[in-house]
Amino acid sequence: GVSFFGIKDLSKPDALLAGINILPILMTFFNILATLTTKKFTKRERVQAFVIAALFLVMLYNAPSALLIYWTTNNFIMLLKNIDISGIISGEKISGFMNYRFESEGWKKFFINTFIFLSSLCILGSLLLKFYDTFANKYFWQLSEIIGLHQVYSAAFILTFIFVWMLYTRFLANGFTISELTAKTFYFALSTILVLCYIKYVLFSLELFSRRNALIYSVMLFAYGVFAFILTISGRNLFSFASRLTNGRKNSLFFSSLIFCVIFICVFYPSLLYLTDPDFFLDSFIDTVTGVSTYGMTLLFALILIWPLIPELLQNIFAFIAAFLVCTAFINSFVLTESYGNINALQINTTMMTFKRAIIRDIISLAITCIIMILCVWRKYIKHLITAFILISFAMCGVSVYCYFNIRHDNKSQIAESINFPDYHNRLWRFSRTGQNVICLFLDGFTGDHVIKILAQHPELVKDLDGFIYFPDTLATGSATFYSTPSIYGGSNYKPSILNERPDITIREKYSEAFSILPNIFTSKDYDVIMTAPMLSANDANYINKLIHTESVMTLGSHEWQADYVPYWLDWAGKNNIPLAMKDSNDISKFLLILSLFRSIPFSIRETLYNNGNWTWGVSNQVLKMTLAKSFLPDLASLQFMGDFIQVDDDKPAFKFIYNSLSHPLWFMQPDSLQPVTDPYPLTEGQFILVDGLFPEHLYTETHILRFLADFVKSLKSKGIYDNTRIILVSDHDFGDSWQLNQNLNRDNYNGCPNALLMFKDFDSHGDLITSDSFMSIEDTPALLITGIAKHEVFYTLDELKNLSSSDRIRIFCGRSIVPPNGNEKLFNLDGGVYQVKGSMFKPENWTRIQ
Numbered sequence: 001g002v003s004f005f006g007i008k009d010l011s012k013p014d015a016l017l018a019g020i021n022i023l024p025i026l027m028t029f030f031n032i033l034a035t036l037t038t039k040k041f042t043k044r045e046r047v048q049a050f051v052i053a054a055l056f057l058v059m060l061y062n063a064p065s066a067l068l069i070y071w072t073t074n075n076f077i078m079l080l081k082n083i084d085i086s087g088i089i090s091g092e093k094i095s096g097f098m099n100y101r102f103e104s105e106g107w108k109k110f111f112i113n114t115f116i117f118l119s120s121l122c123i124l125g126s127l128l129l130k131f132y133d134t135f136a137n138k139y140f141w142q143l144s145e146i147i148g149l150h151q152v153y154s155a156a157f158i159l160t161f162i163f164v165w166m167l168y169t170r171f172l173a174n175g176f177t178i179s180e181l182t183a184k185t186f187y188f189a190l191s192t193i194l195v196l197c198y199i200k201y202v203l204f205s206l207e208l209f210s211r212r213n214a215l216i217y218s219v220m221l222f223a224y225g226v227f228a229f230i231l232t233i234s235g236r237n238l239f240s241f242a243s244r245l246t247n248g249r250k251n252s253l254f255f256s257s258l259i260f261c262v263i264f265i266c267v268f269y270p271s272l273l274y275l276t277d278p279d280f281f282l283d284s285f286i287d288t289v290t291g292v293s294t295y296g297m298t299l300l301f302a303l304i305l306i307w308p309l310i311p312e313l314l315q316n317i318f319a320f321i322a323a324f325l326v327c328t329a330f331i332n333s334f335v336l337t338e339s340y341g342n343i344n345a346l347q348i349n350t351t352m353m354t355f356k357r358a359i360i361r362d363i364i365s366l367a368i369t370c371i372i373m374i375l376c377v378w379r380k381y382i383k384h385l386i387t388a389f390i391l392i393s394f395a396m397c398g399v400s401v402y403c404y405f406n407i408r409h410d411n412k413s414q415i416a417e418s419i420n421f422p423d424y425h426n427r428l429w430r431f432s433r434t435g436q437n438v439i440c441l442f443l444d445g446f447t448g449d450h451v452i453k454i455l456a457q458h459p460e461l462v463k464d465l466d467g468f469i470y471f472p473d474t475l476a477t478g479s480a481t482f483y484s485t486p487s488i489y490g491g492s493n494y495k496p497s498i499l500n501e502r503p504d505i506t507i508r509e510k511y512s513e514a515f516s517i518l519p520n521i522f523t524s525k526d527y528d529v530i531m532t533a534p535m536l537s538a539n540d541a542n543y544i545n546k547l548i549h550t551e552s553v554m555t556l557g558s559h560e561w562q563a564d565y566v567p568y569w570l571d572w573a574g575k576n577n578i579p580l581a582m583k584d585s586n587d588i589s590k591f592l593l594i595l596s597l598f599r600s601i602p603f604s605i606r607e608t609l610y611n612n613g614n615w616t617w618g619v620s621n622q623v624l625k626m627t628l629a630k631s632f633l634p635d636l637a638s639l640q641f642m643g644d645f646i647q648v649d650d651d652k653p654a655f656k657f658i659y660n661s662l663s664h665p666l667w668f669m670q671p672d673s674l675q676p677v678t679d680p681y682p683l684t685e686g687q688f689i690l691v692d693g694l695f696p697e698h699l700y701t702e703t704h705i706l707r708f709l710a711d712f713v714k715s716l717k718s719k720g721i722y723d724n725t726r727i728i729l730v731s732d733h734d735f736g737d738s739w740q741l742n743q744n745l746n747r748d749n750y751n752g753c754p755n756a757l758l759m760f761k762d763f764d765s766h767g768d769l770i771t772s773d774s775f776m777s778i779e780d781t782p783a784l785l786i787t788g789i790a791k792h793e794v795f796y797t798l799d800e801l802k803n804l805s806s807s808d809r810i811r812i813f814c815g816r817s818i819v820p821p822n823g824n825e826k827l828f829n830l831d832g833g834v835y836q837v838k839g840s841m842f843k844p845e846n847w848t849r850i851q
Contacts (some may be wrong), residue, residue, distance in 0.1 A: 013251075021062070022059045030078075061190070201611075244377065249319075249386060257322035260330075271350060278407045281588070340352075406675060422564040431719075432527070432652060432724070433648050434724070437722055439658070444660065463768055468761045469851070471772050475813055476816060482815055488781045490515075500828055505826065509543060515533065517545075527652065528653070529655045533555075560634075562635055643711045669703075730759075732778065752832055754813045758780070775839065811837045811838075812836060834850055
């Protein structure tokens with residue numbers, strides 16, 4: 001009744017393969033191999049042994065599994081005892097490697113080596129896995145307190161080293177030459193690494209079938225196969241072949257390859273990265289690139305010191321391998337390029353390629369590299385290859401110099417300490433005492449149904465948000481900012497699907513046209529208008545100014561203006577003893593180094609390095625700190641202190657459209673503190689792991705946003721301008737963390753992030769926050785803003801919206817391509833599909849794909 005791995009009952013036959021008993025067959029197989037490897041047996045004795053093995057197979061086929069496990073293991077140990085290790089390892093000494101024939105004896109040695117290694121590995125793995133399941137897994141933490149895992153690996157390494165040294169003594173006893181000792185040393189060193197990696201990555205992680213570990217283990221097995229083949233070749237022949245690989249130019253080939261790698265990884269690519277977004281880096285160009293180059297120079301000088309100590313045979317092999325890797329890296333970086341889009345601090349904004357496609361890319365890359373290296377060795381072009389490496393290295397240095405002279409060289413040592421408000425400050429936060437004030441807060445990425453969770457956890461906000469109506473069933477018109485924003489500005493005629501019906505103008509022109517509608521409406525009613533919004537580019541102001549009828553409208557492009565309020569936040573944080581941890585230049589250098597490696601390594605292992613934004617080498621937190629300083633603090637400062645900035649006069653009414661991306665990744669707000677931290681929810685690794693259908697860090701930040709809004713409401717009341725102020729909160733999309741959608745919809749039923757925020761407070765509106773069951777869309781935002789103020793032929797009135805917000809209303813959601821438009825295109829890529837939603841968006845039967 002006792003089970004053992006796949007065997008359900010050790011007292012019965014195993015029946016492991018569709019009812020077929022595997023153990024007696026294995027027992028017979030090992031028995032036959034043991035017979036074949038017993039040298040003292042005569043031919044007659046071997047025949048008798050074969051007959052006995054066959055009889056045992058018949059007699060014990062239905063024997064208990066426990067007996068067969070014992071007998072099979074015994075036969076395997078006998079097999080190992082019969083093998084003459086020194087004879088297998090020594091190989092044949094045949095002159096002229098290029099004329100060497102791998103005869104039957106060589107094949108026999110190769111397969112026996114491989115078989116012994118894999119069988120031993122399987123048995124060792126089985127025993128260790130059983131130990132892990134039955135004991136170590138249950139008492140892991142108790143064990144870790146007694147002995148660290150690094151000590152376990154150290155002990156395993158020492159035992160393996162002792163085993164290898166014992167084999168070396170056999171080599172010395174057989175009178176091997178220095179060259180042969182070098183070759184065998186190389187083989188056993190790799191075998192040792194293979195065993196240790198097997199213990200570390202497979203047995204202890206128990207993720208053999210994950211893509212990452214399976215790939216690592218496959219590479220290790222391939223390496224073993226190569227060197228098991230080398231094991232059968234004499235050191236003299238191996239030395240001859242290795243010398244031919246480098247054409248006698250091993251030193252030049254190795255160091256030209258090394259210099260290429262150092263310049264590409266530590267100078268050239270970091271320079272390009274710096275040029276793409278200098279504002280992201282807090283240090284200057286020279287300081288940043290120098291920090292990365294330190295790693296390359298350390299490696300270079302270390303190898304210069306170590307290189308003379310390496311045996312000549314290994315120098316040839318290392319030089320050839322280095323050149324091979326450089327060619328592969330060059331092809332991966334400059335020939336078989338792959339666009340991953342922009343990177344928002346840590347996150348690449350496109351998905352990684354499929355594993356199948358990555359493998360195909362790697363096969364093509366390796367094939368091209370093999371052709372290049374074979375031609376260089378065969379036609380003796382190694383000297384030309386060395387010249388190419390040096391010339392390309394100089395060219396990359398030239399590009400880095402170009403990058404240096406094409407960036408702004410600002411003083412980036414510290415964020416400005418002065419608290420002088422910008423010139424636009426008074427106008428931006430000025431509201432009318434007697435006229436009407438209309439405020440639209442555009443919160444990028446705020447997930448609509450999170451409000452329900454926030455109010456449940458903080459019921460005091462129900463009263464603080466005096467007079468507001470909350471619409472939980474609000475559909476975004478697109479799944480990304482630039483797909484949804486036009487309809488927030490311009491209404492139903494500016495959804496991507498409708499804008500695509502106008503291919504005569506570019507997306508930038510369509511976007512600018514939508515942007516100009518609200519300013520033109522409000523200026524016609526003598527409102528003071530200020531618009532802040534995410535722009536497609538700096539040139540958008542030129543398009544927009546042509547479409548706005550008056551020059552009195554103030555537009556603040558993108559959200560860079562918010563950085564002017566960071567000194568105010570820092571001053572407040574200092575007075576309230578709230579520390580702010582800034583960046584660590586060393587770890588930013590590591591991050592650039594990782595990005596450079598990501599560009600050059602094989603496609604199939606890039607995802608291992610990236611790990612969904614949790615980059616290896618522990619640099620994530622430091623990069624988050626840079627993002628905190630450069631992107632998050634400006635959003636936080638301008639939103640947190642809105643109530644402090646309010647100014648009131650009797651001038652004309654005001655319309656403020658304020659964009660803020662505090663609710664957009666990355667998130668740094670703790671649930672009950674205003675001190676930003678890099679890991680608000682440490683129970684998960686990274687910020688993009690769903691917990692109960694939502695990202696905790698996202699919810700924390702949105703909770704603070706609603707608190708800031710409540711403070712803003714209190715300030716408006718204290719200034720006496722709350723009753724004559726209309727406020728709308730709207731977002732463009734969620735981030736895949738709508739808990740209601742995760743709970744109610746199959747994720748295949750829609751593409752993207754359709755759950756948007758919509759909250760509305762009208763003039764003279766009071767009372768606890770009300771939750772409405774109306775079916776709304778973010779395209780209703782302009783109608784809510786202008787209702788009762790002006791009429792527009794496109795917008796519904798508020799009364800019409802109430803009538804439309806029934807079960808008969810049809811709303812549209814547009815899926816998108818991963819790559820956002822650049823503004824000069826004429827069509828939105830809607831490869832995610834266009835969906836029609838009739839009724840509640842939280843019911844899967846209400847979604848219909850219409851395009």
